[in-house]
Amino acid sequence: MFKKTLISLLLLGMATPAFSAEVNLYSARKENLIKPLLDRFTEESGISVNLITAKADTLLKRLQIEGKNSPADILITTDASRLHRAKKSGLTQRIDSVILTKSVPNSFRDSDEHWVGLSLRARPIMYVKSKVKPEELSSYEELANEKWKGRICIRSSNNIYNQSLVSSMIANNGAAATETWAKSLVGNFARSPKGGDRDQIKAAAAGQCDIAIANTYYLAGMINSKDESQKEAASKVAVFWPNQADRGAHVNISGAAVLAAAKNKENAIKLLEFLVSDEAQEWYAAKNGEYPVRSGIAASDTLRSLGEFKKDNLQLDKLGILNPEAVRLMDRAGWK
Amino acid sequence: MQQHFSLDTSIVLIALTLSVPVIVIVGFLFVPATEVWHHLADTVLVDYISNSLLLMIGVAIGTFILGVTSAWLTAMCNFPGRKIFEWALLLPLAMPAYIIAYTYTGMLDYAGPVQTAIRAVTNWGYGDYWFPEIRSLEGAALMLSLVLYPYVYLLTRAAFLNQSLCVLDVSRTLGNNTWQTFLRVALPLARPAIAAGLTLALMETLADFGTVEYFGVQTFTTGIFRTWFGLDDVAAAAQLAGILLLFVITLIIIERYQRRQARYHHTSQRHQALKRIKLHGANRFAAFSFCFTLLSLGFLLPVSQLITWLFTASEELFDNRYFSLVQHSLTLAAITAFLALVIAVLLSYGRRISPNKVTKIAVGIAGMGYAIPGAVIAIGVMIPFSTFDNWLDSFLVAQFGVSSGLVLGGTIFTLIFAYLVRFLAMSLQTVDTGLLRIKTSMDEAAQSMGLTPLQTVKRVHIPMLTGSLFTALLLVFVDVLKELPATLILRPFNFNTLAVRAYELASDERLADAAPAALTIVAIGIIPVILLSYSITRSRHEHKA
Numbered sequence: 092m093f094k095k096t097l098i099s100l101l102l103l104g105m106a107t108p109a110f111s112a113e114v115n116l117y118s119a120r121k122e123n124l125i126k127p128l129l130d131r132f133t134e135e136s137g138i139s140v141n142l143i144t145a146k147a148d149t150l151l152k153r154l155q156i157e158g159k160n161s162p163a164d165i166l167i168t169t170d171a172s173r174l175h176r177a178k179k180s181g182l183t184q185r186i187d188s189v190i191l192t193k194s195v196p197n198s199f200r201d202s203d204e205h206w207v208g209l210s211l212r213a214r215p216i217m218y219v220k221s222k223v224k225p226e227e228l229s230s231y232e233e234l235a236n237e238k239w240k241g242r243i244c245i246r247s248s249n250n251i252y253n254q255s256l257v258s259s260m261i262a263n264n265g266a267a268a269t270e271t272w273a274k275s276l277v278g279n280f281a282r283s284p285k286g287g288d289r290d291q292i293k294a295a296a297a298g299q300c301d302i303a304i305a306n307t308y309y310l311a312g313m314i315n316s317k318d319e320s321q322k323e324a325a326s327k328v329a330v331f332w333p334n335q336a337d338r339g340a341h342v343n344i345s346g347a348a349v350l351a352a353a354k355n356k357e358n359a360i361k362l363l364e365f366l367v368s369d370e371a372q373e374w375y376a377a378k379n380g381e382y383p384v385r386s387g388i389a390a391s392d393t394l395r396s397l398g399e400f401k402k403d404n405l406q407l408d409k410l411g412i413l414n415p416e417a418v419r420l421m422d423r424a425g426w427k
Numbered sequence: 428m429q430q431h432f433s434l435d436t437s438i439v440l441i442a443l444t445l446s447v448p449v450i451v452i453v454g455f456l457f458v459p460a461t462e463v464w465h466h467l468a469d470t471v472l473v474d475y476i477s478n479s480l481l482l483m484i485g486v487a488i489g490t491f492i493l494g495v496t497s498a499w500l501t502a503m504c505n506f507p508g509r510k511i512f513e514w515a516l517l518l519p520l521a522m523p524a525y526i527i528a529y530t531y532t533g534m535l536d537y538a539g540p541v542q543t544a545i546r547a548v549t550n551w552g553y554g555d556y557w558f559p560e561i562r563s564l565e566g567a568a569l570m571l572s573l574v575l576y577p578y579v580y581l582l583t584r585a586a587f588l589n590q591s592l593c594v595l596d597v598s599r600t601l602g603n604n605t606w607q608t609f610l611r612v613a614l615p616l617a618r619p620a621i622a623a624g625l626t627l628a629l630m631e632t633l634a635d636f637g638t639v640e641y642f643g644v645q646t647f648t649t650g651i652f653r654t655w656f657g658l659d660d661v662a663a664a665a666q667l668a669g670i671l672l673l674f675v676i677t678l679i680i681i682e683r684y685q686r687r688q689a690r691y692h693h694t695s696q697r698h699q700a701l702k703r704i705k706l707h708g709a710n711r712f713a714a715f716s717f718c719f720t721l722l723s724l725g726f727l728l729p730v731s732q733l734i735t736w737l738f739t740a741s742e743e744l745f746d747n748r749y750f751s752l753v754q755h756s757l758t759l760a761a762i763t764a765f766l767a768l769v770i771a772v773l774l775s776y777g778r779r780i781s782p783n784k785v786t787k788i789a790v791g792i793a794g795m796g797y798a799i800p801g802a803v804i805a806i807g808v809m810i811p812f813s814t815f816d817n818w819l820d821s822f823l824v825a826q827f828g829v830s831s832g833l834v835l836g837g838t839i840f841t842l843i844f845a846y847l848v849r850f851l852a853m854s855l856q857t858v859d860t861g862l863l864r865i866k867t868s869m870d871e872a873a874q875s876m877g878l879t880p881l882q883t884v885k886r887v888h889i890p891m892l893t894g895s896l897f898t899a900l901l902l903v904f905v906d907v908l909k910e911l912p913a914t915l916i917l918r919p920f921n922f923n924t925l926a927v928r929a930y931e932l933a934s935d936e937r938l939a940d941a942a943p944a945a946l947t948i949v950a951i952g953i954i955p956v957i958l959l960s961y962s963i964t965r966s967r968h969e970h971k972a
Contacts, residue, residue: 115920121931122923141920144931148655149802149916156809158817160833162920247643249653285562285643286532289936297538298552309936318739318939324538415658422470427643 112138114358117154118167119147120345124379125167132365138358147173154182154350164353165362167209169345170251172258174206175411183348184356190364194385198404199344208344208407209366210375211382213307213400214256215340216331217292222301230334231260231341234302235275243276244291244300247284248421252306252343257421258413259341259405266416273424284427289313289321296324303328311380311393332400339401343410345381435786438777441770442789448807448848449795453672455665463660467650467667475650475667479674482568482639482646483629489572490628494579495621497718499609502587505703506714514960516718519725520577520902521952523909525637526929526945528570529938530729532641533736535561562642570642571632573725578631578902579624581959582860585894586620587613589864605704619863622682623856629678630798630852633671636912637930647671648800668803675798679791733946736939748923753947756908756924759839763846764854764904770847771854771899775862779870780880790855797852801845801912808845808917812836842917849913850906854899861895862888897962901955908952925951 118125122144129140143150147168154161154177166182168174177183183205191207192200199208216228227238234243246253260269281300288305292313295303313325332340347366349359365371372383376391383390500506501513519527535541535558542558545551560566590613598612614621639646647667655664706714774790796804812835820831835841865888873883889896911926918927929944 121935122928123931124935143918143920143922144927145915148652149805149912152806153809153916156806156813157833157836158813160813160817160820160830160836162833162837249640249649283643286536286641287936290532290536290538293536293538297543299537312937320538320540418653418658419466419470422466427645 112136112358113141114138114355114362115141115162115164116143116167116362117150117163117165118142118144119150119169119173120144120167127378128366128371128374129362131370132362135365136361138361140362151177151180151182154352155180157352159352161350161352162354163350164355164359165347166350167345167347169212170255170343170410171206171208171346171407172251172255172411172414174201174346174348175408175414177348177350178203178205178408179411182351184351184353186349186360186363188360188364191360191367194367196384196386198406199346199384201348201408202406206346206348207363207367208346208384209363210345210372210379210384211402212252212343212345213340213382213402214252214304214343215307215400216333217295217303217305217310217328218331219295219298219301219327220329221327225329225331228302228331228333230337231256232264232272232334234279235272237275237279239279239302241279241281242301243279243304244281244294244302245284245304246287246291248418248426252288253304253426254414254417254421255343255410256304256341257417258410259403261413261417261420262405262409263338263403266420270420270424273420273426277424277426292328293321293324296327307382307394307397308380310397311391314393314396315380330397332398334403335401338405339403342382342402344384344407345375435777435781435783438774438786439789442774442786442793445770445796445848445851446789446792447811448804448845449672449792449799451807451810452665452668452799452803455662456669458662458665460666461660461663463654463658463663464666466658467654467663471645471650474645475647478564478644479633479646479648479671481564482571482644483632485565485568486571486575486628486632487625489568490576490579490625491621493572493576493721494624495583495614495617497576497721498580498584498587499613500714500718502584503609503613503704504706504714506706506711508715508718512718512722514957515722515726516580517577517956517960518722518953519574520581520905520956521909521949522574522726522729523637523911523926523929523945523948524571524574524631524635525641525911525933526733526941526948527574527725527729528567528638528641529933529941530732531561531566531570533938534728534732535559564642564644567638567642567644570638571628571635573721575628575631576721576725578627579621581898581902582620582624582857583617585898586617586860586864590616620860623860626679626682627797627853627856630675633674633798634800636800636802647674651800651803668799671798672795675795730946730949733942733949736942737946739939749943749947752923752925752928752944753951755922756926756948757951759843759846759914759924760904760907763843763850763907764900766843767847767851767854767903768858768896768900770851771858772896774851774855775858776880776884778859779862779867794852794855796848797850799849801849801910801914802916804849805845805913805916808841808848808913809836812841812844837917837919839919839922842914842919845913845917846903846907846910849910850903853902853906857895857899857902858892861892861898865891894962898959901959904955905952908948 122142126142129142133139150166151173154163154166166177178201185204186207195207218225218228248254257269257273260272288309291303291305292310294300307330310325310330313321316322334340347363349356353359367385369388372385372388375381376383376394380391380393382394497516501509501516533539594612594616595608598608603611634648636648636652640649647670651664651667654660654667774793777786778790816833816836819834823829823831869887870883873887878886909926911930914924914927925944925948929941929948932941
């Protein structure tokens, strides 16, 4: 009996229906933030999508180890740095799609067309309305100023969004200046970094700090939360878009690569093209408060309430190239 | 003799197979150190070491005090509610550490309800008052102690219950009072059990990633992840993992050395009805309060927070996909628990019947996986499996022109194998502790009566071991139910579990939405926990009869 169950389970695990139209997806986007879109794609195209979600790093490892026999066709991550890492490890291949090159701006695509951005994630400064006037703020660089001593909340340097932010600073200002900046910034922390992005916003709302650095979709999630305390915390802070006079606010992407081992390349490209369609782009904004990667897509009401802003147009593969350097720099700066 | 030889061989083979992932990781130790290693040594390594050590010391003290005290109270004393506490004190086992960390942060953080209420009443602002910071090293030690003490409680209580009354009586006739009996006789006799419980708790502590990551405590485990992924250096990360392993090995050797030749089984099987110590007055109240507080902190409070979230803030409710999540979780947990038990019994016996160096070392390595973070184990499993898959594929293509693709990779088999590597220590420790209580002289007696080792096992040991075997089964079951990192990385397409669902939402900082899945894990976990305590109570009654 037991043996039977085991064998049937094994078969179940191996039964990848190789003959039907399908595409296999390794995704760092969580199931509930991608599955509805995939279901829509299947409805429209008749191509079924098989999904595994996990952290991007572990998916990358899995791809590396599985090698040329990996069943995966597409890798989706929630930052550019991991896509770069996938490319660097030789896991990806060139995507030839006129639709993708036309719809997605250059800076949000790999320079060799190995990966493409699907949605944008902005990381602005958020301030407590009762304590900080927006005129006092100007740029990320300016947060190193002594007047912010003990007033800034930001999460750990283990977090990829911080690693990317620092990478973008290195790309713009050079490593030496960025290290000096990071040291002063750490000196201005209100507390040793802990928790996630929402926790920084909550701590600011509760009075522990005056400034929080967080991705906007966390704030959007709090604004639309069913939980009154989250709504209230969100109402106490406002978004300040930094560096509007120069390069623009730091953005990262959620994006996708077609894998070198892909056995369903055509279907994979079809799926990516669907993911930049009007319908999908609007869905990202409405469901998760991310900005559309294409211009001319209506942002959700919540996103519109956060204001228009100028984006940093840094070529995003830089974030990946500079990531290890950023991590070391933060270690040296004492950014926990 | 023939029998011994084949038993030895099969044990070494099983142990070796299960050691492969650990060996793969340790293998990286021989890759020359890179310049990243110097960077680590210059900046963060001291923090990793001191934080990991402090965390272990904190959890050791915490689980010892909580586990041994509650075990002694419920095993030996009589006070109101004891019968309920007997099983209820095991409930925190069903609570994943990262979930309890999330709930306490929700309650005690600066922006949480407790501190907000304090500020509302007193009109204080930030910095006007002192409040313990939950997201700290101390906080992490507390969280882990609250969910890990049941290991110590479980094994120690079983040991107390199994202690022959004669020994305790002798102690009293020698003039020791209750307290002295506890300190001088019962506690030292329970030592293997306490040590086994503590070892499990400490290994789990070292492997913990979710709690320390959320609390911003930099330990070896967070360091491994950061080095591996952030600094993109596999070798340096594996070298950190290697140091972590050395920690564990040292821990185990110290314990084994201290125990040395001591034997802990009882020479009398005269287990009389236990005369529990009747507590009076303040003691009665203190015993009740201790157990009740422990139960509240480790279980009632976090569960009520989850329930509150479920009803007030959760946007994700139970839907039809839940059924398949529950089914997947249950299947994985049941299969793994059963296999782990069979293997643990085999290995444990091998070590007992032919205690030579080779079996000892092989079994020792096979039990090492528990201290290694799940994601690292997963990679240790994937490397050899995929190597085999790709070799087989190339071979078939070359010989027959057919491609087999991945045969093992991405199957349930891989996942269960990883669980076995990770959780074998759990069943091994439990079975070992049970076996230690059976005198070797009984084996010799059985042998002299012409029983083969297998017959000895069947007729003598199994009846005496049922409790331990059952415990081993259920502990692994609950652990697999809660397991996350290895499941995430190794599972097949379109295959989710409850833990994966809870984690995905929680890690998206949607704590409240994780409540349904988290509560389901806890609810399913409660069933084996109750069975467990029932079986312990029953085995005690059987001894009496």
